[in-house]
Amino acid sequence: xxTERLTxxxxxxxxxxxxxxxxxxxxxERHVAATLGNFWSFPHTLLYSEPxxxxxxxxxxxxxxxxxxxxxxxxxxxAGFDELTAWLERPARAxxxxxxxxxxxxxxxxxxSEEAGTRLAREQRAIHQAKLAAYEADxxxxxxxxxxxxxxxxVEHWRGATLPMGLLYExxxxxxxxGVADKVVRPDPAIEPNGREPG
Amino acid sequence: xxTERLTxxxxxxxxxxxxxxxxxxxxxERHVAATLGNFWSFPHTLLYSEPxxxxxxxxxxxxxxxxxxxxxxxxxxxAGFDELTAWLERPARAxxxxxxxxxxxxxxxxxxSEEAGTRLAREQRAIHQAKLAAYEADxxxxxxxxxxxxxxxxVEHWRGATLPMGLLYExxxxxxxxGVADKVVRPDPAIEPNGREPG
DNA sequence: CCTATCATGTAATCCGTTACATGATTAT
DNA sequence: ATAATCATGTAACGGATTACATGATAGG
Numbered sequence: 046x047x048t049e050r051l052t053x054x055x056x057x058x059x060x061x062x063x064x065x066x067x068x069x070x071x072x073x074e075r076h077v078a079a080t081l082g083n084f085w086s087f088p089h090t091l092l093y094s095e096p097x098x099x100x101x102x103x104x105x106x107x108x109x110x111x112x113x114x115x116x117x118x119x120x121x122x123x124a125g126f127d128e129l130t131a132w133l134e135r136p137a138r139a140x141x142x143x144x145x146x147x148x149x150x151x152x153x154x155x156x157x158s159e160e161a162g163t164r165l166a167r168e169q170r171a172i173h174q175a176k177l178a179a180y181e182a183d184x185x186x187x188x189x190x191x192x193x194x195x196x197x198x199x200v201e202h203w204r205g206a207t208l209p210m211g212l213l214y215e216x217x218x219x220x221x222x223x224g225v226a227d228k229v230v231r232p233d234p235a236i237e238p239n240g241r242e243p244g
Numbered sequence: 245x246x247t248e249r250l251t252x253x254x255x256x257x258x259x260x261x262x263x264x265x266x267x268x269x270x271x272x273e274r275h276v277a278a279t280l281g282n283f284w285s286f287p288h289t290l291l292y293s294e295p296x297x298x299x300x301x302x303x304x305x306x307x308x309x310x311x312x313x314x315x316x317x318x319x320x321x322x323a324g325f326d327e328l329t330a331w332l333e334r335p336a337r338a339x340x341x342x343x344x345x346x347x348x349x350x351x352x353x354x355x356x357s358e359e360a361g362t363r364l365a366r367e368q369r370a371i372h373q374a375k376l377a378a379y380e381a382d383x384x385x386x387x388x389x390x391x392x393x394x395x396x397x398x399v400e401h402w403r404g405a406t407l408p409m410g411l412l413y414e415x416x417x418x419x420x421x422x423g424v425a426d427k428v429v430r431p432d433p434a435i436e437p438n439g440r441e442p443g
Numbered sequence: 444c445c446t447a448t449c450a451t452g453t454a455a456t457c458c459g460t461t462a463c464a465t466g467a468t469t470a471t
Numbered sequence: 472a473t474a475a476t477c478a479t480g481t482a483a484c485g486g487a488t489t490a491c492a493t494g495a496t497a498g499g
Contacts, residue, residue: 050461052486053348060352071450081351084342088488093452095486115494116451133356136364137345140371143283143413144343146336149252152280152405153259157332165335172339206351210420214342217412224408249489251458270478287460292480294458314466315479 051128054087054095055104059121059129062105067120070096083180083211093117104128147172151225159229166226173222177215183208250327253286253294254303258320258328261304266319269295282379282410292316303327346371350424358428365425372421376414382407 061073068076070092077087096119099105104125110116121129147169154162250258260272267275269291276286295318298304303324309315320328346368353361 053343053345054486056348056352060355063355064352069450070452074450081348084340085344085348086341090452090489091487098486129352130356133349133352134360136360136367137349138367138371139345140375141283141346141413141417142285142341142343144252144341145284146252146338147340148406148409149255149280149284150332150336153255153263153328153332154405156259156262157329161333161335168335168337172337176339206353207347209423210347210417213416213420214340214413217416218340218409221409221412253458268479273478289461289480290459297458 051132052095054091055099056129056132057081057087058092058095058099058119059104059125062119062121063126063129067108067118069116069118081207083176084214099125147222162229163226166222166229170219170222170226173215173218177212177219180208180211180215184212250331251294253290254298255328255331256280256286257291257294257298257318258303258324261318261320262325262328266307266317268315268317280406282375283413298324346421361428362425365421365428369418369421369425372414372417376411376418379407379410379414383411 057077058073061076062068065072065076070089073092073096074087074089077092081087096105096107096117100107100119103122105119105121108118108120147165150165151162154165256276257272260275261267264271264275269288272291272295273286273288276291280286295304295306295316299306299318302321304318304320307317307319346364349364350361353364
C-alpha cells in the first residue's frame, strides 16, 4: 500500500540504493554531487530526510550503528525495487524545468543599466564556460577508461546517460551568452586587448 | 527594512509590475505563461500568494474591488522598484537548475528493460521536437512584427531576451534524445520523417 | 595540540504544490 | 438555458531550503 506520491528525490534515492547497494546518506551525497548534482541540486539534508520517508513506506530499510557516530545505512527493499522499476517503465512526460537566475535577470534587463547587462552577460558566459570545461575534462577522463582512484563505474553511467546532455547544454549556454554579450556591448567589436574584469 | 530574503518568484512579480504597470494576478499569470513559463513553471496560485508577501514587505500595494469579483490589483512601490533594480545590478552567480524527469529516468535506465529505454527516448524526442517547433513559430511571428491581437511588446522581450535560449536548448535536447534513441534502438534505422505527438 | 576540514545529523521555517471552490463569460 | 471554459480566489499540506550543531580526521 505504498501508493503515496513519490517525488523525483524519492526515485533518485531508490535508484542509487538499487544500483550501488546499501548506502549511508553521505555516500548518496557524494555520488549525487559527482553526477546528477551537476545540474540538479539535491541539498545534503534531502538525502537524510528522504530515506526516512521511504522507510515509512517500507520501500527501504534502515540500520544504524550504536557507537559514537551512529551512522545510518539504508537499503532498498523488494517493494522499493518494484516501485522503482514500475516508474522506469512509465516514461516521463513532464517538460524540462530550466531554472536560471541569469535568464530571469536578462528578461528584465531593460529595466536596468547598460553596464548591468554587460556584467551579467560576461559573468554568465564565464560560468558556463567553466562548467563546459569541467564536463569536457570528465569526458576525457572517461575516454581513457577512468582514473582508478576516482569515480569508476559511477562516472561511466554519468557519461553514458547524462554527461552528453550536460555538454550540449553548456555549449548552447556559452553560445547564447556570447551572443548576448556581443549585442549588449556595442563598442569595439574586436575584443579589447586590455580586458579587465571586476572581482 | 525589507531585508528579507526575496525569491526568484519575488523578482518575477516585481519585474512584471515594474514593466507592465499595475496588474491582477491573472494578468501576471497570462504574461508568464507566454514567456518565462515556457521553461520555468510558476503555478497560478504563486502569482496570488507572492504579491501578498511582497505587500507585507511594502514592496507592492494592493487595491481590491468591492463588487462581485473582488479583483485584486497590485502595483509596485518605489521601495519595490529599488529592490528590483538593486538585484538587477548584482549579476546572478547561481548555476542553472536543469530539472528533467526524463534525464533522471535515463540515468537509471540500466535498471529497466530495453523497451523502457526505447520508449523514453522516443517520447522525449517527440516532446522536445514539439517544443522546438513552437519556439520556431514564436520566432517567425516575431520576425513579422507580431500579431496585433496577441502579445505585442511582451513577445518582443521574450524573443530578445530568452526565446533564443529556448531555441538553443530545445535543439540540443532533440539532438541528445535522437542520439539516445539511435543507440538504444538497434533495429530499423529508418525512422518516420515527421515525429508527431499524441494529444 | 590546535585548527581546519570532513563527515554526519536534527529541527524549524517557508515556499511551492495540490486540492478545492465559485463567479463570470462564451458557445451550443 | 445549459454546459463548458475562462477567470479568480482561499486553504492546507509537505518537501526543500536554511540554520544550527557536533563527532571524527588530518595537517601544521
